[in-house]
Amino acid sequence: MGEMQVWPERQTLADEAYTELKSRIIQSILEPGAKLSIDGLAKHMAISQTPIREALARLEVEGLVERRPLSGYTVTPLLTGPEFEDLFELRLLMEPLAASRAAEQAGRTGHDHGLGDFGVLRGLAETPDFGADAKLSRLAFTEADERFHAAVARFSLSPVLAKAIRRLDAHLHLHRAYIEPEAIGETEAEHLAVAAAIIAVKPLAAEEAMRRHLEHSRVRHRAAFAAAAAAGTPAAKPKRAKAAR
Amino acid sequence: MGEMQVWPERQTLADEAYTELKSRIIQSILEPGAKLSIDGLAKHMAISQTPIREALARLEVEGLVERRPLSGYTVTPLLTGPEFEDLFELRLLMEPLAASRAAEQAGRTGHDHGLGDFGVLRGLAETPDFGADAKLSRLAFTEADERFHAAVARFSLSPVLAKAIRRLDAHLHLHRAYIEPEAIGETEAEHLAVAAAIIAVKPLAAEEAMRRHLEHSRVRHRAAFAAAAAAGTPAAKPKRAKAAR
DNA sequence: ATAGGATATATCCTATAGGATATTGGATCG
DNA sequence: CGATCCAATATCCTATAGGATATATCCTAT
Numbered sequence: 001m002g003e004m005q006v007w008p009e010r011q012t013l014a015d016e017a018y019t020e021l022k023s024r025i026i027q028s029i030l031e032p033g034a035k036l037s038i039d040g041l042a043k044h045m046a047i048s049q050t051p052i053r054e055a056l057a058r059l060e061v062e063g064l065v066e067r068r069p070l071s072g073y074t075v076t077p078l079l080t081g082p083e084f085e086d087l088f089e090l091r092l093l094m095e096p097l098a099a100s101r102a103a104e105q106a107g108r109t110g111h112d113h114g115l116g117d118f119g120v121l122r123g124l125a126e127t128p129d130f131g132a133d134a135k136l137s138r139l140a141f142t143e144a145d146e147r148f149h150a151a152v153a154r155f156s157l158s159p160v161l162a163k164a165i166r167r168l169d170a171h172l173h174l175h176r177a178y179i180e181p182e183a184i185g186e187t188e189a190e191h192l193a194v195a196a197a198i199i200a201v202k203p204l205a206a207e208e209a210m211r212r213h214l215e216h217s218r219v220r221h222r223a224a225f226a227a228a229a230a231a232g233t234p235a236a237k238p239k240r241a242k243a244a245r
Numbered sequence: 246m247g248e249m250q251v252w253p254e255r256q257t258l259a260d261e262a263y264t265e266l267k268s269r270i271i272q273s274i275l276e277p278g279a280k281l282s283i284d285g286l287a288k289h290m291a292i293s294q295t296p297i298r299e300a301l302a303r304l305e306v307e308g309l310v311e312r313r314p315l316s317g318y319t320v321t322p323l324l325t326g327p328e329f330e331d332l333f334e335l336r337l338l339m340e341p342l343a344a345s346r347a348a349e350q351a352g353r354t355g356h357d358h359g360l361g362d363f364g365v366l367r368g369l370a371e372t373p374d375f376g377a378d379a380k381l382s383r384l385a386f387t388e389a390d391e392r393f394h395a396a397v398a399r400f401s402l403s404p405v406l407a408k409a410i411r412r413l414d415a416h417l418h419l420h421r422a423y424i425e426p427e428a429i430g431e432t433e434a435e436h437l438a439v440a441a442a443i444i445a446v447k448p449l450a451a452e453e454a455m456r457r458h459l460e461h462s463r464v465r466h467r468a469a470f471a472a473a474a475a476a477g478t479p480a481a482k483p484k485r486a487k488a489a490r
Numbered sequence: 491a492t493a494g495g496a497t498a499t500a501t502c503c504t505a506t507a508g509g510a511t512a513t514t515g516g517a518t519c520g
Numbered sequence: 521c522g523a524t525c526c527a528a529t530a531t532c533c534t535a536t537a538g539g540a541t542a543t544a545t546c547c548t549a550t
Contacts, residue, residue, distance in 0.1 A: 086405035160331035
């Protein structure tokens with residue numbers, strides 16, 4: 001009781017198109033630079049152009065696709081090296097603060113913030129066991145990681161901060177370009193450390209745990225990035241991907 | 246030569262609708278909570294619904310309007326008190342860093358970053374003289390302030406950082422809700438201090454100048470906000486704005 | 491052989507119409 | 521008098537078609 005039932009908010013075709021396109025871009029099924037033909041996509045998804053347009057408009061604002069007014073949409077290029085470093089510098093600025101605040105809020109009991117118990121953080125800290133399909137497992141890991149970081153941001157109860165973190169689209173960029181090493185155990189341990197500090201209402205410890213996690217994560221991804229960059233740049237030009245569908 | 250001519254990128258009707266709607270929201274011509282009827286807007290602008298839809302989709306991602314799937318769009322509510330404080334905390338996190346980096350980059354001569362001379366910052370630091378129309382003057386001031394902060398962010402040459410700052414939409418929120426006091430002179434002086442430090446290649450000084458500017462700005466806006474809140478909350482409910490057009 | 495220009499095609503952009511759904515108002519019942 | 525149910529309306533969502541523009545192809549000339 002008191003737990004108000006919230007509806008799944010019916011999905012429109014535009015929503016489906018948006019989800020589908022975003023998924024394909026994240027999984028690099030649509031490569032960076034690929035041209036996105038509007039009626040091509042419409043035919044492929046067996047819907048009309050209007051919902052496709054709406055989905056592309058959203059994706060453009062999010063930075064996943066680029067638009068040239070009377071020419072068409074293309075998939076946004078991957079992060080460059082400096083952009084990668086920028087991204088983590090910003091995460092290191094914002095996410096430890098979010099963790100600290102979440103720990104502070106964990107102490108304020110009684111206040112119904114509408115987000116449930118802080119204990120769920122412990123569950124979200126887990127990373128899924130890898131199955132046979134490496135590609136699918138990588139995606140599952142990325143999504144679990146994203147959920148955890150998003151949860152910490154929400155529990156900070158600072159909407160502006162949470163939104164800013166979300167808009168970095170960190171996991172999206174990381175997943176597109178770089179293959180995670182098999183350091184799943186490390187990630188899970190670090191997540192648990194953050195979650196524990198928050199639940200124990202220790203802001204300073206939470207802040208520090210998040211900072212350490214991000215620094216380790218940066219190292220892990222940077223290494224993978226170097227490998228990817230070495231494999232992808234010999235032609236200097238990022239391999240002009242051609243149209244899709 | 247070498248300065249490649251870039252076209253003004255032809256505007257489509259969707260672009261015009263987007264600009265028009267954004268402008269009306271910022272100026273509070275469309276009040277928070279107001280319902281945005283799609284074909285209502287289409288008729289009012291004398292265009293069809295498709296461009297309106299595209300514009301609304303963008304505005305939704307930017308957080309200016311909210312959408313309920315089969316119900317319609319509404320204008321996003323104003324910032325609450327805590328959100329206001331959050332906003333400035335984030336600005337204090339990011340913008341001093343941007344100023345510092347801009348100062349560093351000002352030292353790296355020869356590198357063509359495609360943004361022109363850092364000297365333009367001095368000009369952008371200026372705030373326009375107020376004319377007779379107070380409403381228009383307030384808008385001009387807000388836009389000048391926004392341009393300056395956006396320029397500093399760009400000159401940091403950190404695209405991710407610049408984008409994160411831009412996505413805060415700080416000026417948009419401030420202009421919607423709070424009336425600036427007549428502290429134009431203060432603002433201009435503070436801007437000039439930031440610009441001077443950047444041009445003089447003094448990262449620490451630039452960082453500190455930006456921090457002080459933001460702290461002063463926070464105080465200035467907070468005062469105005471308190472007045473607005475006192476005037477707007479007696480009914481407890483934020484004055485349910487009704488439909489428009 | 492390369493550069494420049496004209497034509498043809500593909501695709502974007504916009505408008506309009508119809509089916510589907512949520513919301514509003516009124517009537518009925520407790 | 522208040523709540524619940526039902527019908528009418530307004531609006532959203534989607535599909536389709538046509539005009540406008542950019543891009544690609546081919547041809548000609550230097």
